[in-house]
Amino acid sequence: MDRAETPSPPAEGRAHGVVLALAGGVGGARMAQGLARVLAPGDLAIAVNVGDDFSHLGLSICPDLDTVMYTLAGVHNPLTGWGRADETWNFLETLGRIGGETWFRLGDHDLAVHVERTRRLREGESLSTATAALCAGFGIAHAVFPVTDDTLRTRIDTDIGVLDFQDYFVRRQCAPVARAFHYSGADRARPSPPLADLLGSGRLRAIVLCPSNPWLSLAPMFAVPALGALLDARRVPVVAVSPIVGGAAVKGPAGKIMRELGLSVDVSGIAQHYGDRVDGWMIDERDARHAANLREQGRTVALADTLMTDAARSEALAREVLALLDRMPGPAV
Ligand code: GDP
Ligand code: CA
Numbered sequence: 001m002d003r004a005e006t007p008s009p010p011a012e013g014r015a016h017g018v019v020l021a022l023a024g025g026v027g028g029a030r031m032a033q034g035l036a037r038v039l040a041p042g043d044l045a046i047a048v049n050v051g052d053d054f055s056h057l058g059l060s061i062c063p064d065l066d067t068v069m070y071t072l073a074g075v076h077n078p079l080t081g082w083g084r085a086d087e088t089w090n091f092l093e094t095l096g097r098i099g100g101e102t103w104f105r106l107g108d109h110d111l112a113v114h115v116e117r118t119r120r121l122r123e124g125e126s127l128s129t130a131t132a133a134l135c136a137g138f139g140i141a142h143a144v145f146p147v148t149d150d151t152l153r154t155r156i157d158t159d160i161g162v163l164d165f166q167d168y169f170v171r172r173q174c175a176p177v178a179r180a181f182h183y184s185g186a187d188r189a190r191p192s193p194p195l196a197d198l199l200g201s202g203r204l205r206a207i208v209l210c211p212s213n214p215w216l217s218l219a220p221m222f223a224v225p226a227l228g229a230l231l232d233a234r235r236v237p238v239v240a241v242s243p244i245v246g247g248a249a250v251k252g253p254a255g256k257i258m259r260e261l262g263l264s265v266d267v268s269g270i271a272q273h274y275g276d277r278v279d280g281w282m283i284d285e286r287d288a289r290h291a292a293n294l295r296e297q298g299r300t301v302a303l304a305d306t307l308m309t310d311a312a313r314s315e316a317l318a319r320e321v322l323a324l325l326d327r328m329p330g331p332a333v
Contacts, residue, residue: 017205017236018042018198019325022147024049024210024217025064026081026251027243029071031210031321032144034314036072038322041141043205046072047195047227049212050127050146051154051183051220052165056104059114060121064217065131065146066113073138075109078310081251084109103171128192147221148189154220155182165216174253178260181215186223199230206236206325211243211306213254214273215261222277231277237328239280239321242267245306246286268293280328282306282321300328 019039023032023046032046049064063082070076070084077085087107096102106114113134120130126149135144154165158176168174191199198204212218222228231238247266249255255265263269267283267290280300283290284307291301302324308314 016043018201018203019044019206019208019322020198020204021046021208021210022049022212022218022221023047023064023068024212025052025067027241028064028210028212028217029068029076030308030314031208031241031318032068032142033071033311034308034316034318035208035321036142037311037315038318039142041143045143045145045194045198047145047147047192047221049217049220050148050152051216052169053153054164054166056166057101057106058118059111060118061104061114062117062127062131062146065144066110068144069113069131069135069138069140072135072140072142072144074311075138083107104166126193128194132194143194145194146192147195147227148224149192150185150189152183152185152189152220152224154216155184156180157182169216169253174256178215178253178257181219183220183223186220187225189224191224191226196226199226204236206328207231207234207238208321208325209238209240209274209278211241211250213243213249213252213257214270215257216253237279237325238277239282239324239328240270240274240278241282241306241317241321242270242284242287244270244287245284250307266290271297271299280324282317282324300324302327 021032021035035044048068052063054061067082075084077083087109089107091108091111092102092106117130128145128149131145156163156168156178157180158178160176209218243254244267258265258269267287271294281294282302285303285305288303294301304317304320306317308317
């Protein structure tokens with residue numbers, strides 16, 4: 001089991017301050033795990049998407065927070081990208097037998113997290129506080145928090161109508177053609193207290209956009225006005241790790257969505273989407289032909305093997321990302 005909490009000392013000469021990683025589920029969790037193996041808890045904060053969150057069977061479910069939490073704790077299922085390894089399914093099997101809804105898979109171990117989170121929220125705790133408690137229970141030393149404690153829900157405008165996220169993603173397996181994305185509640189969403197504290201602390205060193213789905217995982221976070229404004233008026237470098245490797249998404253519907261939006265499914269399409277919000281690009285060695293174009297646009301570019309198939313590879317990529325940050329021009333505050 002990989003415990004992520006064995007940070008090595010910071011490299012000589014590396015700028016001080018907190019690296020803020022913006023993460024969705026599997027791509028975000030893999031990158032966060034790598035960063036957590038390199039950076040001490042005081043030097044890394046992981047803000048997580050809540051656009052996928054929903055209420056199901058009376059439970060508050062936060063899929064991306066759970067994927068990040070399980071991955072950092074080393075109890076995740078690396079094959080599915082969601083849920084836990086060594087899971088059992090007694091609850092769901094019994095639920096199915098008595099005619100309950102089973103389209104959303106909830107394993108027995110996973111279920112305990114949803115029950116406990118729901119209890120805490122019902123008793124008046126914020127999602128940030130409940131998340132901190134759950135992470136502490138899993139022995140995670142690094143700060144993991146939702147981007148906002150307010151309700152923010154991703155909805156997808158498709159050829160068959162506007163769909164709630166889990167309806168689109170899980171029930172319909174992303175088959176409908178996506179036309180646009182809505183992040184309902186985002187305009188009123190405030191940054192969660194841990195995020196607000198970090199942004200106001202003067203300790204932010206850089207922002208890492210994990211290789212998460214740009215429309216389903218990162219855009220809902222950018223839609224939180226204070227975070228979007230910070231990205232636009234930033235004083236710290238933003239580095240993005242491409243979720244597209246060799247002309248395809250590593251996992252999930254990012255490539256399909258890009259085609260449906262008329263973008264080319266490659267690094268240039270991703271870079272076009274993020275535009276001026278990214279200063280530095282970490283792209284895969286397989287995509288080296290895109291580097292020159294990005295450099296002409298004024299970006300700092302690094303190449304690496306970006307497939308994080310295990311914790312050691314996540315850590316190796318995290319070291320490359322931090323090396324890229326050290327090469328970035330501009331103040332590292
Ligand atoms: P979700 O919330 O579980 O869908 O996960 P994310 O949005 O965080 O991640 C989905 C994205 O991560 C997909 O677009 C994948 O291409 C990307 N991804 C997953 N694993 C890797 C990896 O090992 N390397 C890179 N570069 N991208 C990855
Ligand atoms: Ca997700």
